[in-house]
């Protein structure tokens with residue numbers, strides 16, 4: 001009898017019960033009224049008295065062991081099946097919705113901008129977020145003592161003051177021109193960093209898209225036509241653009257591009273501060289010094305460049321009033337864009 005007890009114990013220990021059905025087989029075989037363990041108690045009746053004490057103890061240990069396994073597994077399968085069982089109550093209920101993620105609004109607008117420029121031959125070029133002084137500043141014609149190089153704007157890498165987090169994606173212009181021969185038509189989206197206090201209107205990191213076109217005989221008219229095409233595609237066919245003179249070290253002449261307000265159509269509203277126009281980017285003809293710095297002959301080639309903030313454009317498109325929403329990852333904000341692909 002002791003052998004039997006030992007054998008059952010080994011058998012139970014070796015079991016690998018994975019389902020409710022297997023657990024029921026286990027119960028029937030060992031624990032049910034006609035099961036093996038109750039039958040041990042039957043046999044026990046005919047055991048000589050002097051063995052009763054020790055054998056009785058052994059049978060009880062086996063019984064408790066089997067019952068414990070049964071209880072544990074039963075609880076485990078109940079938990080796992082809880083949801084399933086609820087759904088099985090009414091098969092005509094609609095399926096449980098499958099919540100997929102949504103695209104971030106900045107990604108939606110970035111992709112749309114890339115798509116618009118891709119149609120007229122621009123391809124995407126990317127560069128590093130940690131950049132050296134040459135690509136972020138010097139090659140772009142920033143004078144040695146230009147305020148943008150100073151600590152308040154730029155995050156420098158402490159171990160190597162020649163390195164900084166790029167302050168704009170214009171650095172990718174330089175990297176591309178150093179590697180490729182004209183004609184060049186690139187768009188470079190990416191994250192940029194500035195040492196600014198975080199508010200509704202400013203952040204220490206944001207995203208830009210830089211554009212660059214270099215070829216023979218590129219003119220201001222090409223710049224204007226390209227950006228007018230872009231503005232109409234992004235904001236609607238009625239959109240107008242205007243250029244205001246501005247200054248950037250890497251372009252000459254430099255301009256700022258305004259579009260007619262997409263909210264009021266130019267009549268004047270809160271978004272355009274009643275001017276009818278909203279600024280969307282900086283642009284200009286690439287300064288010949290920049291071309292030469294990158295090994296491109298400025299007597300043969302000319303080109304235009306432009307740079308825009310993706311946050312700014314996205315805020316205009318979706319009427320978003322606080323820049324911080326983009327990086328807080330609050331799903332109540334992010335979910336609102338689920339209908340846009």
Ligand code: DAH
Pocket residue numbers: 167168169170210211248251281282283284285305306307308
């Ligand atoms: N890099 C400028 C900035 O971050 C934006 C810019 C202005 C880019 C004019 C350009 C440009 O390519 O031509 O403010």
